[in-house]
Amino acid sequence: MHEPGKNRTVRDVGEFALIRRLQKRLGRRPQPVPLGDDAAVLNWRENTPLVVTCDIQMEGIHFRRSYLTPEGIGYRAMAVNLSDLAAMGAVPEYAVVSLGLPGHFSVDELDALYDGFENALSRFGGEIVGGNLSFSPGRLLVDITLIGRPAARRVLTRSGARPGDRIYLTGTCGAAALGFLVLNRLPPEKRKRFAPLVQAHLAPVPLIALGSRLAEIEGITAAIDTSDGLVQDLGHICEASRVGAVLFAEALPVPPLAQELCRELGRDLQSIILGGGEDYQLLFTTRPAVSEEAVRRLARETGSSVQCIGEIVAGEGVWLQEGKSRRRLKASGWDHFRQEAAPE
Amino acid sequence: MHEPGKNRTVRDVGEFALIRRLQKRLGRRPQPVPLGDDAAVLNWRENTPLVVTCDIQMEGIHFRRSYLTPEGIGYRAMAVNLSDLAAMGAVPEYAVVSLGLPGHFSVDELDALYDGFENALSRFGGEIVGGNLSFSPGRLLVDITLIGRPAARRVLTRSGARPGDRIYLTGTCGAAALGFLVLNRLPPEKRKRFAPLVQAHLAPVPLIALGSRLAEIEGITAAIDTSDGLVQDLGHICEASRVGAVLFAEALPVPPLAQELCRELGRDLQSIILGGGEDYQLLFTTRPAVSEEAVRRLARETGSSVQCIGEIVAGEGVWLQEGKSRRRLKASGWDHFRQEAAPE
Numbered sequence: 001m002h003e004p005g006k007n008r009t010v011r012d013v014g015e016f017a018l019i020r021r022l023q024k025r026l027g028r029r030p031q032p033v034p035l036g037d038d039a040a041v042l043n044w045r046e047n048t049p050l051v052v053t054c055d056i057q058m059e060g061i062h063f064r065r066s067y068l069t070p071e072g073i074g075y076r077a078m079a080v081n082l083s084d085l086a087a088m089g090a091v092p093e094y095a096v097v098s099l100g101l102p103g104h105f106s107v108d109e110l111d112a113l114y115d116g117f118e119n120a121l122s123r124f125g126g127e128i129v130g131g132n133l134s135f136s137p138g139r140l141l142v143d144i145t146l147i148g149r150p151a152a153r154r155v156l157t158r159s160g161a162r163p164g165d166r167i168y169l170t171g172t173c174g175a176a177a178l179g180f181l182v183l184n185r186l187p188p189e190k191r192k193r194f195a196p197l198v199q200a201h202l203a204p205v206p207l208i209a210l211g212s213r214l215a216e217i218e219g220i221t222a223a224i225d226t227s228d229g230l231v232q233d234l235g236h237i238c239e240a241s242r243v244g245a246v247l248f249a250e251a252l253p254v255p256p257l258a259q260e261l262c263r264e265l266g267r268d269l270q271s272i273i274l275g276g277g278e279d280y281q282l283l284f285t286t287r288p289a290v291s292e293e294a295v296r297r298l299a300r301e302t303g304s305s306v307q308c309i310g311e312i313v314a315g316e317g318v319w320l321q322e323g324k325s326r327r328r329l330k331a332s333g334w335d336h337f338r339q340e341a342a343p344e
Numbered sequence: 345m346h347e348p349g350k351n352r353t354v355r356d357v358g359e360f361a362l363i364r365r366l367q368k369r370l371g372r373r374p375q376p377v378p379l380g381d382d383a384a385v386l387n388w389r390e391n392t393p394l395v396v397t398c399d400i401q402m403e404g405i406h407f408r409r410s411y412l413t414p415e416g417i418g419y420r421a422m423a424v425n426l427s428d429l430a431a432m433g434a435v436p437e438y439a440v441v442s443l444g445l446p447g448h449f450s451v452d453e454l455d456a457l458y459d460g461f462e463n464a465l466s467r468f469g470g471e472i473v474g475g476n477l478s479f480s481p482g483r484l485l486v487d488i489t490l491i492g493r494p495a496a497r498r499v500l501t502r503s504g505a506r507p508g509d510r511i512y513l514t515g516t517c518g519a520a521a522l523g524f525l526v527l528n529r530l531p532p533e534k535r536k537r538f539a540p541l542v543q544a545h546l547a548p549v550p551l552i553a554l555g556s557r558l559a560e561i562e563g564i565t566a567a568i569d570t571s572d573g574l575v576q577d578l579g580h581i582c583e584a585s586r587v588g589a590v591l592f593a594e595a596l597p598v599p600p601l602a603q604e605l606c607r608e609l610g611r612d613l614q615s616i617i618l619g620g621g622e623d624y625q626l627l628f629t630t631r632p633a634v635s636e637e638a639v640r641r642l643a644r645e646t647g648s649s650v651q652c653i654g655e656i657v658a659g660e661g662v663w664l665q666e667g668k669s670r671r672r673l674k675a676s677g678w679d680h681f682r683q684e685a686a687p688e
Contacts (some may be wrong), residue, residue, distance in 0.1 A: 010454060011447040015477055018454065025458060026472050040474030042438055043493075047391035054489060056442045056478045075578045094386055098442075098487050103355040110354060110362065114369065116524045128370050130384030132357055143442050145398060145489040147386075 002327045036240070037157050038087040038224060039148070051090035051155060054145040055081045055300070066138070067183045070109040072202055074116020077142040080227070082124050082206035085281040087225040089156040089215025090148035091208060092126030098143040100136025103326045113142075150213030156223035159242035165221050165285040165312040167294055170207060170304045173230040175200035175255035176270070177276025178262075181280060185265055194257050209302040211282060217298075219290035229277040231318050232331040234310075237285065244315040247274075247329075249322040274320070274329060287313055307308035380584070381501050382431040382568060383492070395499060398489040399425045409484070411527045414453040416546055418460020421486040424571070426468050426550035427624040431569040433500040433559025434492035435552060436470030442487040444480025450473050456485075468552045495556030500567035500628070502584035509565050509629040509656040511589060512639055514551060514648045516576040518613070519544035519599035521620025522606075529609055548624035553646040555626060561642075563634035573621040575662050576675040578654075581629065588659040591618075591673075595665040596654045618664070618673060625665035629656055 009016060025036045033041040039053035057063060057077040068076065078095070085092055097117065101110065114128075121127060126146065139185045179201030182194045191198060207225075222241055226233045230252075234245050252273055253283055262269040286295060292308055299306035313319075318329045354362060362501075367379045376393055377385040383397035401407060401421040412420065424441065429436055441461065445454070458472075465471060466520060470490065523545030526538045551569075558564045566585055570577045578589050596617055606613040630639060636652055643650035655662075662673045 008451045009447060010445050010449050010451060010477075013451055018451070018477055021451070021454075022458070022475075022477075022559070023531075025455075031473060035474060040438075040440065044394075044474055046387060047389050050388075050394070050438075050491070050492070052431050052438070052440055052474060052489075054440045054442045054474070054476050054487075056444055056476055056487060058444060058480060058483070060477065061479060061481070092396075094384075094396070096384065096396055096398045096489055098486075098489075099397045100400055100402060101354050103353060105354050107352045107354060107357055107362070109367070111369075114366070128376060129386055130396060130398070131356075131366075131380065132398050132400055133362055133366075134402065135405060136402060141400070141444075141485070143400060143487040145440055145442075147394070147396070147491070286526075 006322050016300065018329055027199045033155060033157050039090065041088070048149050051085060051148040051150060052145065053081060053084040054143065055084065056141065056143040059140040066107060068202060069277050070112035071116040071119070073140070073142065074113040075120050075203060076116070077144055078117045078120035078162040079204050080280060081144045081146045082120060082208060083204065083225045083227070085148040086207045086211035086332055087156065087223050087282060089151050089154070089211045091151050091224070092121070092124060092146050092148045093210055094129045094147040095121065095126050097128055097131035098134070098144045100132065100134050100141030100280060102136055102138055102140060103141065105296060108211055115341035124206055128173040138311040143183050150215065155210065156215050156220065158222050158224050158237045161237050161241035161243050161285040161312045162287070163243055163312055163314045165293070167234070167247070167283070167285050167290065167307050167310040167312060168306050169226070169230070169253065169283050169309045170210065170281045170299060170306050172253040172255040172273070173226055173272035173281060174276040175227070176204065177272050178255060179260055181265060181267070182261065193324050194261055195256070196256050197261065200255070200279065204278065206280060207282050207302070207304055210299060210304055212284070213298050213302060214284060219292065221285045221287060223282060223284035225282050226279045227277055229275045229331070230283070231274045231329045233283055234318050235331045237283070238316060241312070244313045244319065245310055246313055246319045246321050246326065247310040248289050251307060252310070253307045271307035345422050347623060356606040371405060371629050377499060377501050382428040383431070383434065385499050392493050393675060395432050395492040395494060396489065397428040398487065399428065399484065400487040403484040412546060414456035414465070415460040417484070417486065418457040419464050419547060420460070421488055422461045422464035423548050423550050425488045425490045426464060426552060427548065427569040427571070429490055429492040430551045431500065431567050431626060432557035433495050433555045433567070435495045435556055436465070436468060436490055436492045436642040437682050438473045438491040440489045441463065441472055441475035442478070443475065444478050444483070444485030446460060446480055446482055446484060447601070449484065468550055482650050494559065496559035498559060500555065500564065502566050502568050502581045505566040505581050505585035505587050505656045505670070506631070507587055507656055507658045508632055509597060510628070510632065510636070510652050511578070511591070511654040511656060512650050513570070513574070513597065513627050513653045514554065514625045514643060514650050515619070515623065516597040516599040517570055517625060518602060518617035518620040520548065521616050522599060522602055525609060526605065538605055540600050541602070541605065544599070544623065548622065550624060551626050551646070551648055554643060554648055557642050557646060558626070558628060562632065563631040565629045567626060568630035569626045570623045570627050571621055573619045573675070574627070575618045577627055578662050579675045581627070582660060585656070588657045588661050588663065589654055590657055590663045590665050590670065591654040593664055595651060636679045643680045
C-alpha cells in the first residue's frame with residue numbers, strides 16, 4: 001500500500017496501518033482477545049479477566065474549550081472511554097486519570113473536570129482510583145485508562161461476524177458530526193434550534209447496559225462502538241472477521257433535524273451519516289436466528305433504540321445498496337493522523 | 345496554607361496540595377491502600393489485587409529530543425513507570441501505551457520508541473497489551489499505564505514508617521539532576537567525562553527485583569522511589585506515616601564525579617543531592633531489628649547498593665544533622681506546576 005522508504009511519517013501511513021503494524025509486532029503472547037479490539041482482555045491468574053482500554057483527549061484536537069466547560073470535558077472524556085468497554089460487553093470497575101494541566105488552569109476548573117468524570121462514573125459505574133498530574137504548556141490533556149470486567153461469560157469482539165448475519169446500529173450515525181458543524185458553522189442565535197445534534201457531539205452516552213446484555217446472547221457475533229464513522233467502524237468488523245458488509249441505504253436512520261441542517265449548510269447528508277465520527281453508538285452483528293424483535297426489546301429495556309441497517313456477506317469491503325444498485329464505499333471517517341481537528 | 349479565592353490556579357496551589365485535594369475527594373470507597381501512594385492497589389474479586397500506576401511524559405517538559413533518541417524516550421518512559429511498581433514491591437504484568445504523535449514523526453521513530461518500551465519490559469517484566477494512537481501537534485506524548493501484582497503477600501507503602509526506623513537509600517541521589525546539568529550547561533566536548541551522570545538522567549534503572557525482595561520482609565516499614573527529590577520524597581513518607589525524619593549529612597552518598605562537576609559549574613552539591621529529582625532510586629525504612637548487613641545483602645543480590653542515611657523520629661518534617669547541628673529542610677524538589685522544565 002505504501003512505498004517502503006526511510007522518511008515515511010505517521011501522517012503518510014495513517015492511523016489504521018500504524019495500528020496493524022503494532023499489532024503484528026506486539027501480538028506474540030496469547031491473550032483471550034488479540035490486540036486491536038476496542039479494549040484489551042487480559043488473563044488475571046485464574047480469575048475474572050481484565051478488560052482494559054485507554055484514550056487520550058487533547059484540547060484543540062478532540063475538544064475545544066470554546067464550547068465545552070471543564071465539567072463537560074470531564075464527562076465526555078470518561079464517556080468516550082466507557083463506550084469502548086460497552087462495545088466489549090464489559091462493565092467499568094476502575095479508572096486511572098492522567099492529566100496534563102496548563103499553569104493557568106484554575107483549581108475550580110480542576111474540581112469541575114472531576115465533577116464531569118464522576119457524573120459519568122456515577123451513571124455508568126466505576127470509580128477513580130489513581131492518576132497523575134503533570135504540567136502541560138498550553139493544552140489541557142486528559143488520558144484515562146479504564147479497567148472493567150466482562151458482564152457475561154464472554155466478551156464481545158470485532159472478529160465474530162459471519163455471512164448472513166444482520167447488522168444493527170443503535171440510535172443514529174452522523175448526529176455528533178452534525179452537532180460539531182452546528183458549533184462551528186452556525187451563528188450562536190441559530191444553534192439552539194439544533195440542540196439535540198449539539199448534545200450528541202458534546203455528551204455521548206456510553207451504552208454499558210446494552211453492551212452487557214448483548215454479551216449474554218450467543219447469537220451476537222461481533223460489536224464495536226462508532227467512534228471513527230459508520231463505514232470505517234463497520235470496516236473494522238469486516239477486516240477482523242474477514243467478511244464483507246452491505247448497508248441498506250433506505251434503512252439508515254437519519255438523525256433528527258439532520259435534513260434541515262444539511263440544507264442550511266449545503267452539505268450531503270448521506271456522506272455525513274456514513275462518515276461522521278464520535279457518535280459512540282453500538283454497531284453489532286447477529287446470527288439470523290436472533291429475532292429482530294428480541295434485539296429491539298433489549299435496546300428498549302436499556303434505554304436506547306436499534307435499527308437493522310444491513311447484512312454481512314462473504315468477501316470483503318463495505319457496500320451500499322440503494323434500490324438495485326450496489327457500490328463499494330471508501331472509509332471516509334476519522335484518522336487521527338490525516339486530519340487535525342474534529343470531523344467536518 | 346492558601347487563601348481561598350475564585351482565581352487560584354494550579355500553579356498557585358502546587359502539585360502536592362492538588363493531590364491532597366483529590367485524595368480527599370476520591371478516597372471514599374475502601375481499597376487495600378489509600379489513594380496517593382506510588383501506585384493504586386485494587387481489589388480484584390477474591391484474587392490477587394492489581395497494582396496500577398500511570399505516568400505521562402511530554403516532550404519539552406519531561407524529556408528533550410535533543411539528547412534522547414526515540415528508543416531512549418521509550419525506555420525512559422517505561423522505566424519511570426516501572427519504578428513506581430518497584431516502590432510498591434510489585435512486579436509488572438501489563439502495559440497500556442497511549443501515544444500522542446506529531447504528524448512529522450516517522451514510522452521508523454515509532455518503531456524505535458517501541459524498541460525502547462520493549463527493552464525496558466524485557467529486562468524488568470511485563471508486556472504491552474494495548475493502547476491508543478492520537479495526533480499531537482508539536483509535542484510527542486507518552487502516557488503509560490502499568491498493571492502489576494504484588495510480589496509478596498503485601499505491598500510496600502509510604503505510610504508504615506515509625507520512630508526509630510532506619511532510612512535507606514539505594515545508589516545515590518542527585519546524579520540524574522547533575523546529568524541534566526551536564527547536558528544543558530556543558531559544551532559537547534566536555535560531556536563525555538561525566539557520562540555516568542548523563543546516564544543516570546537518561547536511563548534510570550527501576551529496582552523491581554529489590555522492591556520485590558523488600559516486600560517479603562516484615563521489618564521493611566515504608567518505601568517510595570526518588571522521583572521528586574530526596575527531601576521531598578522522604579517528606580511524602582513522613583506525611584503519610586505521620587512522623588519526622590533526620591538525614592545524616594555525612595552518610596549521604598555522593599554521586600561519582602559530582603564534586604568535580606559542581607566545582608566546574610559553581611553549584612552547591614549538597615542542595616543537588618537533597619533536591620535533585622528523577623533518580624528513581626528506592627528510599628525505604630526498616631525496623632531496627634532488621635540488620636544493616638541483611639539489607640546490604642539484599643541490595644547486592646539484586647544488583648544495587650544501599651546506604652543507611654538517617655532515622656525516623658517522632659514529630660514532623662525532614663531534618664539534616666551535620667555534626668552537632670540539626671536544621672529543618674524545606675522540600676526543594678520537583679513540583680510539576682511550579683517549574684516548567686526539568687530540574688536545575
